[in-house]
Amino acid sequence: MRSIASKNKVGRQNILDIIRTKNLTKKFNDFTAVDHISFSVRKGEIFGFLGPNGAGKTTTIKMLTTLLYPTEGSATLFGFDILKQRDKVRQNIGIVFQDPALDTELTGRENLDFHARMYGLSKNDRKNRIDEVLRLVDLVDKKDVLVKNYSGGMKRRLEIARGLMHYPTVLFLDEPTLGLDAQTRHAIWDYIKKMNKEENTTIFLTTHYMDEADYLCDRIGIIDHGKILIINTTKSLKNSVGNDVITLSCSNMDKLTERLENESWIKNIKRHNSQLTLGVKKGEEKIPIIVEIAQKLKIKIKSISVRKPTLDDVFIYFTGHTMRDQEPESPMKEMARFYRRRR
Amino acid sequence: MKILDLQAVYVMWLREMKRFVRAKSRIVASIVQPLFFLIILGAGFRVATFADVEGDYIHFLAPGIITMAIMFSSMFTGVSVLWDKQFGFLQEVLVAPISRFSIIFGRTLGGATTALFQGFIILFISLALGVNIPSIGGFILTVIIMVLVSFTAVGFGLIIASKMSDFHGFQVIMNLLVMPLFFLSSAFFPIGESLPIWLKSIAYFNPLFYMVDGIRGSLTGTNNIFPPIIDLLIVLFICVFMMGLGSYFFSKSEA
Numbered sequence: 001m002r003s004i005a006s007k008n009k010v011g012r013q014n015i016l017d018i019i020r021t022k023n024l025t026k027k028f029n030d031f032t033a034v035d036h037i038s039f040s041v042r043k044g045e046i047f048g049f050l051g052p053n054g055a056g057k058t059t060t061i062k063m064l065t066t067l068l069y070p071t072e073g074s075a076t077l078f079g080f081d082i083l084k085q086r087d088k089v090r091q092n093i094g095i096v097f098q099d100p101a102l103d104t105e106l107t108g109r110e111n112l113d114f115h116a117r118m119y120g121l122s123k124n125d126r127k128n129r130i131d132e133v134l135r136l137v138d139l140v141d142k143k144d145v146l147v148k149n150y151s152g153g154m155k156r157r158l159e160i161a162r163g164l165m166h167y168p169t170v171l172f173l174d175e176p177t178l179g180l181d182a183q184t185r186h187a188i189w190d191y192i193k194k195m196n197k198e199e200n201t202t203i204f205l206t207t208h209y210m211d212e213a214d215y216l217c218d219r220i221g222i223i224d225h226g227k228i229l230i231i232n233t234t235k236s237l238k239n240s241v242g243n244d245v246i247t248l249s250c251s252n253m254d255k256l257t258e259r260l261e262n263e264s265w266i267k268n269i270k271r272h273n274s275q276l277t278l279g280v281k282k283g284e285e286k287i288p289i290i291v292e293i294a295q296k297l298k299i300k301i302k303s304i305s306v307r308k309p310t311l312d313d314v315f316i317y318f319t320g321h322t323m324r325d326q327e328p329e330s331p332m333k334e335m336a337r338f339y340r341r342r343r
Numbered sequence: 344m345k346i347l348d349l350q351a352v353y354v355m356w357l358r359e360m361k362r363f364v365r366a367k368s369r370i371v372a373s374i375v376q377p378l379f380f381l382i383i384l385g386a387g388f389r390v391a392t393f394a395d396v397e398g399d400y401i402h403f404l405a406p407g408i409i410t411m412a413i414m415f416s417s418m419f420t421g422v423s424v425l426w427d428k429q430f431g432f433l434q435e436v437l438v439a440p441i442s443r444f445s446i447i448f449g450r451t452l453g454g455a456t457t458a459l460f461q462g463f464i465i466l467f468i469s470l471a472l473g474v475n476i477p478s479i480g481g482f483i484l485t486v487i488i489m490v491l492v493s494f495t496a497v498g499f500g501l502i503i504a505s506k507m508s509d510f511h512g513f514q515v516i517m518n519l520l521v522m523p524l525f526f527l528s529s530a531f532f533p534i535g536e537s538l539p540i541w542l543k544s545i546a547y548f549n550p551l552f553y554m555v556d557g558i559r560g561s562l563t564g565t566n567n568i569f570p571p572i573i574d575l576l577i578v579l580f581i582c583v584f585m586m587g588l589g590s591y592f593f594s595k596s597e598a
Contacts, residue, residue, distance in 0.1 A: 067434060067437060087440045095435075100431055101434050101435040102431075102432065103362075105361070105366070114357075115435070115439075117354040118350070118354060118436070118440075119439060
């Protein structure tokens, strides 16, 4: 089955780090989109870049997939250099771009066939593999429909299927569920998990959705302003904030913050707008203590709650701001994407 | 990487074919529009006399309209790279392990195939309207020039597509560059007697003039200013230049 496609897959079983970058940098004129990032992605994992729009996620993907030349630094995929061995790299990667990249005048099957031919799959391989990937994303009965008649979710699924056509070692997914409704998003997540497991494909994805990163990723890199702030497993990232998170609002925030900063049992303390967020252990036992401290200071607590940390807390912890603080994507870009998906 | 990947060339060609066959309105429009020119202009100017036109006006007009049909259709193929760019599909092609040259070559062949198909339809209709072909050799030469015209126009379209980010620029170039060049190509009237000297000089620097003149000379054997073989050489030179420049610009463009 893998006759032609596997010829160029040299020594991939010996390499544990599928992707390795060193000081990878991309500048557009004066603007540094990606700023000296170094990281590695391990074989078989789902690795996610989490960050707001404009953090440099797509630019990183474009460099790793040979579509953009880095200004500085280097990267290897399965030991192949992204500058010197572009063809070997291209042969071994699959990509699902942020915006749909399908030929809408062709049918789903034709899009896959077109792709398979460009990657040099033989006639038999093509036929079998097309059936296989279509089954994986449940599009078998839509294969002879023109793509322009597909829904947004179906297009995404077809693109994921296409990305898998040539047995890539790593599949890049750039914002895989951007602009999709909640139900479709969950379905896409399940397909991503399925192909990671069944095809043993390493997955590199970018997202600005916390829930997506949380649900899918084994390890997450938080990226902001072109820099990686931290890379760790999803679990450890949450633990770094504290086992529990207490949020409260009160009458005199400054005074209480100042007082609480001296307490050694508080792992971290962050003020955000009218809320105070504390990372602690055994949160339910700490609430009475905090209330007591506040009463001594004659501060009135308006509300207080304890919960398990989310990636939102992690993000605030490492970047000092929430994702929502970021400038929203320009409405025109959103409209353009909407229009494209409807086509 | 192989410089020329035949499978990739084939698939790019196949895609053009499939898209062409499915775009029924495009086929109809691209054939009907030149037919209007041929039939209405042909009828309207039938009784007009130009000092240096021998025989029926339709003999004079047909080669010009054939050139126009091929030219516009091929330019469209080149410019349609812009569609792929806008709808993201270009990235999918650029990230594949195939050479840029294979992509361009396949696309050009696809564009040339559809353009020649349209050119031949106009040619056969012209024959039905009374144009006659004096020699087989001339007919073969006509086909060669038709192919070259098509390649040149695809190359020109690729240059536009690489340099522009939307379709407004394409409209401007069509209206401000391509249309006037067509009027000065001798497609509709002979440029020898009627035009003032300065316009005539522009015409002699107009690539379209040599295309029309070449097809006219080889197809009908009358009313041409240069011998067809000279036109062929000039058109060949322009073609190589345009294709080279088009490929260069395309290979430089980032997705």
